[in-house]
Amino acid sequence: MSAKAEAYSSSANLGPGFDILSMAHTAFKDIVIARTIEEKGKIIIKSNNPKIPLDPEKNSAGLATKILLQEKGIDEGIEIEINKGIPFGLGLGSSGASSVAAIAAVNELFELKLTQEEMVKYSMFGEQASSGSPHPDNVAASVYGGIIAVTSVSPVKVEKIPVNLDFKILLISPQGEREGKTKKAREMLPSKVDLSLYVKNSRYLSSLILGFIKGDKELIKQGLNDEIVEVAREPLYPHYKKIKEIALKNDAIGSCVSGAGPTVLVLYDDNTNLDKIKVESLEVCKAFGLACNFILAQIAGGVKSERLN
Numbered sequence: 622m623s624a625k626a627e628a629y630s631s632s633a634n635l636g637p638g639f640d641i642l643s644m645a646h647t648a649f650k651d652i653v654i655a656r657t658i659e660e661k662g663k664i665i666i667k668s669n670n671p672k673i674p675l676d677p678e679k680n681s682a683g684l685a686t687k688i689l690l691q692e693k694g695i696d697e698g699i700e701i702e703i704n705k706g707i708p709f710g711l712g713l714g715s716s717g718a719s720s721v722a723a724i725a726a727v728n729e730l731f732e733l734k735l736t737q738e739e740m741v742k743y744s745m746f747g748e749q750a751s752s753g754s755p756h757p758d759n760v761a762a763s764v765y766g767g768i769i770a771v772t773s774v775s776p777v778k779v780e781k782i783p784v785n786l787d788f789k790i791l792l793i794s795p796q797g798e799r800e801g802k803t804k805k806a807r808e809m810l811p812s813k814v815d816l817s818l819y820v821k822n823s824r825y826l827s828s829l830i831l832g833f834i835k836g837d838k839e840l841i842k843q844g845l846n847d848e849i850v851e852v853a854r855e856p857l858y859p860h861y862k863k864i865k866e867i868a869l870k871n872d873a874i875g876s877c878v879s880g881a882g883p884t885v886l887v888l889y890d891d892n893t894n895l896d897k898i899k900v901e902s903l904e905v906c907k908a909f910g911l912a913c914n915f916i917l918a919q920i921a922g923g924v925k926s927e928r929l930n
């Protein structure tokens with residue numbers, strides 16, 4: 622028996638929404654095929670990307686699958702074949718998408734009838750394997766699609782944010798996959814924050830969410846800022862500040878760090894001078910010794926799965 626699922630890349634945080642907000646996009650996707658194998662209780666991971674760990678405990682798809690099977694009392698052996706389309710270590714939710722696609726494929730294979738919230742819950746264990754923390758935002762976006770807010774983690778609750786504005790997505794992404802980047806990025810975070818920064822960030826968060834719902838570009842621009850997490854991790858993306866300045870100068874709707882970086886996310890529309898943003902950003906990347914790719918994308922839908930046989 623086998624089943625297949627595909628899950629899109631995502632940009633988590635969206636400025637002030639650390640571990641809360643995330644957006645799925647069509648930039649890249651992972652495809653996972655789950656097959657039953659003869660050896661009971663065994664999980665085998667295969668992948669077209671030789672750089673990801675194949676040990677099921679260390680692979681995001683492997684650990685999530687293991688815990689799901691354990692909790693459901695299934696002792697079948699499983700092969701998880703991961704066709705990685707999403708480069709990892711760039712802040713594009715790569716580990717999360719593998720985990721989501723694996724959970725969706727196994728759900729299909731054994732007809733488990735998991736709800737979307739249950740899929741998020743199990744996929745989060747995959748993030749534990751890859752970054753040492755079960756952050757929910759990337760996996761929630763890959764499960765639901767669109768822009769989501771994780772409103773609770775225990776139990777998992779996710780809301781899709783209605784988006785009433787037409788915009789497109791530009792990702793400015795330095796080349797080269799970075800091993801263990803999110804883990805390092807989380808170790809850079811402060812354990813306490815100033816009340817004044819907390820208030821500023823809360824204002825940004827409310828502006829951003831209201832901006833998407835009302836379709837108000839100014840509110841989105843005002844809200845797509847972060848005084849806490851982006852600032853603490855600045856050494857991971859020294860190119861970001863200048864690129865954001867360039868994007869705003871050229872009438873982008875807004876810009877922020879994608880997940881834990883180093884990719885920079887730019888939201889734009891027909892009023893934006895995209896060519897100028899690309900030319901000027903390329904110079905900034907070069908100045909920091911980075912070769913940057915430009916990826917154009919749109920908001921993506923949620924995970925899709927199908928039974929193969």
Ligand SMILES: Nc1ncnc2c1ncn2[C@@H]1O[C@H](COP(=O)(O)OP(=O)(O)OP(=O)(O)O)[C@@H](O)[C@H]1O
Pocket residue numbers: 633672673674679680681682703708709710711712713714715716717719720750751752759799800801802803804879880881882
């Ligand atoms: N299935 C998987 N796909 C991708 N990376 C994996 C997978 N399983 C384990 N990993 C490991 O997880 C880490 C992924 O790196 P990282 O968390 O920085 O990337 P990401 O998931 O794309 O980032 P972000 O969470 O910022 O969007 C790497 O060290 C990689 O080896």
Ligand SMILES: N[C@@H](CCO)C(=O)O
Pocket residue numbers: 633634639640641712713714756758759803806807879880881
């Ligand atoms: N919220 C997570 C997302 C990682 O992509 C973080 O910023 O660490």
